[in-house]
Amino acid sequence: MKLNSIVAAAATTAVTAWAADSSSSRVERTYSTISPMASEIASAASNATTNHFTSNVTGAAFDRIVIVWLENTDYDKAAGQEDLKWLAQQGIVLDNYWGLTHPSEPNYIASVGGDYFALDDDRFIALPSNISTIVDLFDTKEISWSEYQEHLPHTGFQGFNYSNQDNFANDYVRKHNPLVMYDSVAQNETRLANIKNFTMFEQDLNDRTLPQYSFITPNMTNDGHDTNIRIAGKWSRDFLEPLLSNEYFMENTLVVLTFDENETYSIKNKVFTILLGGAVPDELKNTTDSTYYDHYSLISSPVANWDLPSLGRHDVDANVFELVANVTNITNKDVDTTYKLNNATYVGYLLDDQIALPAPNVTAINRNGRGVLQQVVDQWGDEYSAQMSASYFTSTTTTVSASVGDAATMTLAGNSSTLATSSATQGSNSTTHPFTSTGAGAVINALSLSSLIGMLAVFI
Numbered sequence: 001m002k003l004n005s006i007v008a009a010a011a012t013t014a015v016t017a018w019a020a021d022s023s024s025s026r027v028e029r030t031y032s033t034i035s036p037m038a039s040e041i042a043s044a045a046s047n048a049t050t051n052h053f054t055s056n057v058t059g060a061a062f063d064r065i066v067i068v069w070l071e072n073t074d075y076d077k078a079a080g081q082e083d084l085k086w087l088a089q090q091g092i093v094l095d096n097y098w099g100l101t102h103p104s105e106p107n108y109i110a111s112v113g114g115d116y117f118a119l120d121d122d123r124f125i126a127l128p129s130n131i132s133t134i135v136d137l138f139d140t141k142e143i144s145w146s147e148y149q150e151h152l153p154h155t156g157f158q159g160f161n162y163s164n165q166d167n168f169a170n171d172y173v174r175k176h177n178p179l180v181m182y183d184s185v186a187q188n189e190t191r192l193a194n195i196k197n198f199t200m201f202e203q204d205l206n207d208r209t210l211p212q213y214s215f216i217t218p219n220m221t222n223d224g225h226d227t228n229i230r231i232a233g234k235w236s237r238d239f240l241e242p243l244l245s246n247e248y249f250m251e252n253t254l255v256v257l258t259f260d261e262n263e264t265y266s267i268k269n270k271v272f273t274i275l276l277g278g279a280v281p282d283e284l285k286n287t288t289d290s291t292y293y294d295h296y297s298l299i300s301s302p303v304a305n306w307d308l309p310s311l312g313r314h315d316v317d318a319n320v321f322e323l324v325a326n327v328t329n330i331t332n333k334d335v336d337t338t339y340k341l342n343n344a345t346y347v348g349y350l351l352d353d354q355i356a357l358p359a360p361n362v363t364a365i366n367r368n369g370r371g372v373l374q375q376v377v378d379q380w381g382d383e384y385s386a387q388m389s390a391s392y393f394t395s396t397t398t399t400v401s402a403s404v405g406d407a408a409t410m411t412l413a414g415n416s417s418t419l420a421t422s423s424a425t426q427g428s429n430s431t432t433h434p435f436t437s438t439g440a441g442a443v444i445n446a447l448s449l450s451s452l453i454g455m456l457a458v459f460i
């Protein structure tokens, strides 16, 4: 069976399950864990299409951004590794850069879509195609982009993982491939053809067809996930050192080397991050920037650099790398991290089947003074108004503004239709979840049903 038909079959099953259960408000969402046979992968590989799009849209601080993610390492351990120490001296260390939650997958998802939708595990995720990503923002100026995923068996592969075929060790995993988890990318053949592997990176480098945005994920050995920081550090230096002396690669390029999350869940989720590349001025090499950043800064920084609109999610008010902020007159905000942990998810869409997908804030203005992408406004405007009038939003269920305080959070209690005001920790079913939320999830059965139907319609 072709992958698309497998996905469709899974969606059909979900619809049946919903229909059978339609008398009750409980809706089970079905998630596939598709892993095509090796023979199917080989046959798909033989005619996968690959794009080699490039472009040269001038940015305020850089013309190209290359984002590289390593895995699961506490800040001090990474900062002390000798190859990473060497790399740090070639660039700017960001010593106040944070992961958003645990485990891995929600962090990757958030870094391109502006939310992690309350995900708290690493399961197979395919977010409905009405959710936009950074790719939609790039399209407004035809800024080229690609992902480079090591050992992705072929361009556009959508399976759950791809093991080393000799020893069946973990190699490529979907949970570290942010854009393929959004159907707005995966169900668009043009976009899918930008989801490539390292063989294609070498080719694009040699052919001078690197895109202006790339997201690079080494395999499970090289990113430290199944190994340790010594391997991940050595891989990073082996990969980056030659690039740092490659004139074509370096030209006005910003490299961001970061980690998805801290390893120890009980401590603050700060991760070691370095900015490198030709866009870093000489006088700032071997320095430290202590501005608060997090994975949402991976959206807000390119957005400010190219003066793009926003997604209306957490990208809107994320701090922008100082390199960009300084030349765009953006003032970053101070973030008090005294009580910040970023080590648990909140009660929301992917954690509780009864909670609707939050609409982005279609009225938000981002750090570079732009509104929300028109297509997002068109797609979500009505839903945003509906959720606003039902007091759906909390400080965590959506994007936007710090002005929505936890105390003002409104929750529809259980199946009753009366609005009840509740405090942040009194989410109606918070005790059924192992994680205490940092803000209450608003539970609105009617909204969640209509939005789920919309989501399934999109699948089919």
Ligand SMILES: *[C@@H]1O[C@H](CO)[C@@H](O)[C@H](O)[C@H]1NC(C)=O
Pocket (backbone or CB within 6 Å): 043, 044, 047
């Ligand atoms: C390869 O491409 C052909 C022609 O587009 C198509 O009919 C066939 O299904 C494709 N094979 C696979 C394995 O996707």
Ligand SMILES: *[C@@H]1O[C@H](CO)[C@@H](O)[C@H](O)[C@H]1NC(C)=O
Pocket (backbone or CB within 6 Å): 056, 058, 063, 251
């Ligand atoms: C991109 O454009 C800038 C400004 O015109 C130019 O300096 C630079 O060489 C171009 N880079 C590439 C890779 O074409």
Ligand SMILES: *[C@@H]1O[C@H](CO)[C@@H](O)[C@H](O)[C@H]1NC(C)=O
Pocket (backbone or CB within 6 Å): 089, 090, 286
């Ligand atoms: C970086 O700074 C440290 C101490 O501030 C110094 O010992 C080291 O030589 C510097 N490295 C480079 C490459 O400039």
Ligand SMILES: *[C@@H]1O[C@H](CO)[C@@H](O)[C@H](O)[C@H]1NC(C)=O
Pocket (backbone or CB within 6 Å): 045, 048, 050, 151, 152, 153, 154, 155, 196, 197, 198, 199, 200
């Ligand atoms: C990388 O992708 C290309 C294009 O789909 C494919 O031909 C190649 O076999 C892949 N390389 C690896 C190492 O999997």
Ligand SMILES: *[C@@H]1O[C@H](CO)[C@@H](O)[C@H](O)[C@H]1NC(C)=O
Pocket (backbone or CB within 6 Å): 150, 163, 164, 169, 170, 171, 219, 220, 221, 222
């Ligand atoms: C990961 O990639 C490296 C080469 O970059 C390779 O030596 C290693 O075997 C790969 N890991 C697995 C599990 O295949």
Ligand SMILES: *[C@@H]1O[C@H](CO)[C@@H](O)[C@H](O)[C@H]1NC(C)=O
Pocket (backbone or CB within 6 Å): 139, 188, 189, 190, 191
């Ligand atoms: C598919 O992707 C292309 C390139 O990003 C874009 O121009 C087009 O609008 C997308 N199509 C849909 C239906 O989203």
Ligand SMILES: *[C@@H]1O[C@H](CO)[C@@H](O)[C@H](O)[C@H]1NC(C)=O
Pocket (backbone or CB within 6 Å): 265, 266, 267, 341, 343, 344, 435
């Ligand atoms: C987050 O950290 C706090 C403080 O160390 C700890 O009590 C809590 O259990 C952690 N949460 C998770 C989900 O690990």
Ligand SMILES: *[C@@H]1O[C@H](CO)[C@@H](O)[C@H](O)[C@H]1NC(C)=O
Pocket (backbone or CB within 6 Å): 284, 322, 323, 326
């Ligand atoms: C930004 O501007 C401040 C104040 O002028 C300066 O201290 C800092 O080094 C600049 N940072 C960057 C990355 O240009």
Ligand SMILES: *[C@@H]1O[C@H](CO)[C@@H](O)[C@H](O)[C@H]1NC(C)=O
Pocket (backbone or CB within 6 Å): 327, 328, 329
């Ligand atoms: C930033 O502010 C300076 C001084 O007010 C001004 O000259 C410059 O044009 C501004 N730059 C941008 C990108 O707005």
Ligand SMILES: *[C@@H]1O[C@H](CO)[C@@H](O)[C@H](O)[C@H]1NC(C)=O
Pocket (backbone or CB within 6 Å): 361, 362, 363, 364, 365, 393, 398, 400, 401, 403, 404
């Ligand atoms: C949406 O953004 C606007 C403008 O920043 C703000 O006033 C409003 O409170 C935000 N809405 C929500 C639900 O946070």
Ligand SMILES: *[C@@H]1O[C@H](CO)[C@@H](O)[C@H](O)[C@H]1NC(C)=O
Pocket (backbone or CB within 6 Å): 354, 413, 414, 415, 428, 429, 432, 443
């Ligand atoms: C809360 O959990 C109870 C028991 O599982 C269930 O009956 C009820 O529908 C749930 N309420 C909400 C709002 O999820």
Ligand SMILES: CC(=O)N[C@H]1CO[C@H](CO)[C@@H](O)[C@@H]1O
Pocket (backbone or CB within 6 Å): 073, 074, 075, 076, 077, 262, 263, 264, 267, 268, 269, 270, 271
């Ligand atoms: C904020 C922060 O750095 N959190 C922790 C990450 O892990 C190291 C342990 O290696 C701790 O020292 C940090 O406090």
